[in-house]
Amino acid sequence: MPAETITVNRDIDADRRDAAKKFREQRSRAGTLVVNLVSSPGAGKTSLLEATLAHWKQRWNVAVLVGDLATDRDAQRLRPFAPTEQLTTGGACHLPLPLVEQGFQRLPSCPLDFLFIENVGNLVCPASHDLGEHLRVVLVSTTEGDDKPGKYPKMFRTSDALVVTKLDLLPYVPFDVDCVVQDARKVQANLEIMTVSVTQQTGIAAWCAFLEKRREHMLQEMQQS
């Protein structure tokens, strides 16, 4: 007989779901809306965050967790705007929740209105990992082509909002906003869809208003529960 009993076949997925739910609930109680930004590499996650933080001009308490395989290039860009922690995955293709939790612990311990998580640039793997966010936002740039939602369906199906970026490049690329909207809605009918150009500063105010409204909604839900 074995000296100790080892439980196998433990439902790791259930453990992960519970941990993500707990992180989300804790942030809700603290009044922090957690936003997980996902996209292909170079779709403009860091640029959108720069524009968001510049638009708010410190009206809200914000912190950022930035995921990357290597380097802290994105974190360096964001530190002038808000407390930012680099999460280096060391080659892994997505941010896992434990890394997010560790990064969160390293942030200054002041109340936060918004916590942004900039995921690793990857339109596939981050779709399968709940980071305890309230809002998953997928970015697609006009230069990537308007056929992406159907080709990478899980990312769009699991997202709450789609932000089409680099609208300023529309005159130079074969991209139809109506097409990408139609394609995305086929995958996820309730997707909130916005368009922005960080270069031309269009759509930023609407995007920020959307985030504020979602936070307000979260606070109301907390009061009712």
Next chain:
Amino acid sequence: MPAETITVNRDIDADRRDAAKKFREQRSRAGTLVVNLVSSPGAGKTSLLEATLAHWKQRWNVAVLVGDLATDRDAQRLRPFAPTEQLTTGGACHLPLPLVEQGFQRLPSCPLDFLFIENVGNLVCPASHDLGEHLRVVLVSTTEGDDKPGKYPKMFRTSDALVVTKLDLLPYVPFDVDCVVQDARKVQANLEIMTVSVTQQTGIAAWCAFLEKRREHMLQEMQQS
């Protein structure tokens, strides 16, 4: 006592390496250069293949295996140019060798000079999977930013060539070709680097000449061995 013995701890990685080596050697003997194209989603793998096949005007016998999570959109674009097989990963983030082998078996059984594998759009996971290619080519579009090699080092370290795409968009985006070259060479000093614009048809002849030279080199190596 168990009725049969099951060998565990088998070195699956070694098995995979052997299978990839075997596939590569078989293609070498058949005179087929296998080219694995990798990049972020929307960097222009399919467009580069369209331009390549149009440039060659059936001078060479070519076939294409196209990987996608879902849909056969890219395969539809390429079928007018060459025998093309869709490989649907069903959500997986990279092409595995067995899927490539199955797709290869479905191709018309005629001699091939070039076999292109268009991988899933993902700058992370395909870096870890040898598909039996002779040449791994990573594409970076000018719209993605010139900071990508350092941020996604494994993909550049394991590639033989870098093709910078969408050169026509250079006037409209913050991208410095010298920067990306420098960043890429830091990761992989021997990387062959080319620039193309499919829209303006620049760099396509040089890219095709590079492929032809590499095939010639492979044939010479076969003769000497």
